[in-house]
Amino acid sequence: MNLSNLGDRICILGPSNSGKSTLADAIARKRGLTPIHLDLLFHLPNTDWVQRPRDEFIALHDAAIAGERWVMDGNYSVCMPQRFQRATGLILLDISTSASLLRYFRRTLFERERRGGLEGGRDSVKWDMIHHIAVATPKNRERYRTMFERIDLPKLQLSSVRAIKECFREWELAR
Template sequence: MTLDDLGPRVVLMGPSNAGKSTLARAIGRARKMPVVHLDLLHHRPGTDWVPRAPDAFVRLHDAAIQQDRWVMEGNYTRLLPQRLARASGLILLDVSTRVSLSRYVWRCWFESDRAGALEGGRDSVKWSMLHHIAVATRASRRRYRALPAGLDIPCIALPSPDAIAEFYRREGLVR
């Protein structure tokens, strides 16, 4: 299956620091699709990742999914049913917990300009995020792997950094 098989509204999901934002930006650039970073809708700009009011996030999310074309990255599974109802395809990324943790620390310490960064904010290593990556993400990974079985849209699973890199090469995407 190729990226073209996924249609004009692509959902990109996976654990924190799997590369969702970077891949979404590459797909958006290559396919001339608007990129929606759910973290940016969920959090207030100019803050240290302070969430918006839940109803404000829902309004922004639901307005974004009504567009004709998009690549949307992020999980926020509470809103996943309406997102998948509008989606024409799904990409599932996975990387190990070790890779997620090392990428998280790296981006906080060394990346000042990254895809999906909060405008006016700065990433910093937080205990809550380390815990989320190391503990909570395990159950999410299992749910994400089972997700395609119940869907009527095409899905591409990229279960490792090597598979993700191969997808970039095969699709002619540039990071």
């Protein structure tokens, strides 16, 4: 699929630590779109990933999707209906649980800064996050696949780290 086929409002879904933010930033640079990282809207800056009040998050989300040119990464199902209504294209990253865990440990142990990272915060290994990736994410995976199949938008599913890397090459995206 050609990147331009996804339009000017692209949603990127997938498990935690699958590369959504990295892909969103690369697409944003290539296409001149505004990158929107839902983790940054959902959590308060300068905290250790403390959640915003739900109404505040939804208001920030809805203001972000009102724009005409964006690429948004993150799941947050509470806002999916209105996000998909505005979207022109969808990418689902569907990498394995083991790959997500490996990326999580690499990120928290070795990376100082990361795309989509929380302002004033630093990632650290957290049992809750390991549990989320290892237990909750596999349960959500089928739900996201089913939802992805039902959405009537131009869409692309990338089901491995290799497929994501190939997509970067094919679309000539810079990390």
